[in-house]
Amino acid sequence: MLEPKRILVVTRMIQSCRKAIQYGVLLAQKHHAQLYVIHSIYNPFGLKGWSMGTLSLEKEYEKILLNTKEKLSEIVEAEKTKGMTITELVREGEPTEEILKTIQEKNIDLLVMLAHEEGHLEHLLFGRSNDELVRKMPCSIMLVKKEPGEKL
Numbered sequence: 462m463l464e465p466k467r468i469l470v471v472t473r474m475i476q477s478c479r480k481a482i483q484y485g486v487l488l489a490q491k492h493h494a495q496l497y498v499i500h501s502i503y504n505p506f507g508l509k510g511w512s513m514g515t516l517s518l519e520k521e522y523e524k525i526l527l528n529t530k531e532k533l534s535e536i537v538e539a540e541k542t543k544g545m546t547i548t549e550l551v552r553e554g555e556p557t558e559e560i561l562k563t564i565q566e567k568n569i570d571l572l573v574m575l576a577h578e579e580g581h582l583e584h585l586l587f588g589r590s591n592d593e594l595v596r597k598m599p600c601s602i603m604l605v606k607k608e609p610g611e612k613l
Contacts, residue, residue, distance in 0.1 A: 576604035
């Protein structure tokens with residue numbers, strides 16, 4: 462794969478996804494590629510085994526989910542106003558499975574995602590680390606690393 466034609470950017474926590482989206486936009490412009498941005502969210506309260514009262518936590522999760530969708534849309538819309546065509550995808554489910562399904566459905570050539578490890582909250586809300594996804598990846602991957610001292 463020398464020239465990607467379909468690029469998928471994976472976003473997780475909104476504060477950290479802007480840099481990955483910027484890389485995706487630059488690559489899509491350079492190669493005249495289709496650009497997709499996926500935000501895969503996983504509901505930890507849908508798991509069996511939660512025995513404590515989780516209603517208030519579930520409501521807080523729903524607020525975070527709504528806020529995340531709105532902020533992702535803002536970031537994507539800001540890039541669209543610069544003339545970029547971006548297809549925004551919001552999927553709920555186990556993130557690795559949803560991302561792999563999307564790669565198959567959209568025939569993705571290149572996946573762009575952050576290289577940093579997730580924090581405990583991000584791990585709870587958005588699923589497992591990048592390691593699982595990288596091991597199962599059927600296409601090329603670009604990992605975006607933060608610079609020392611850079612806040613994502």
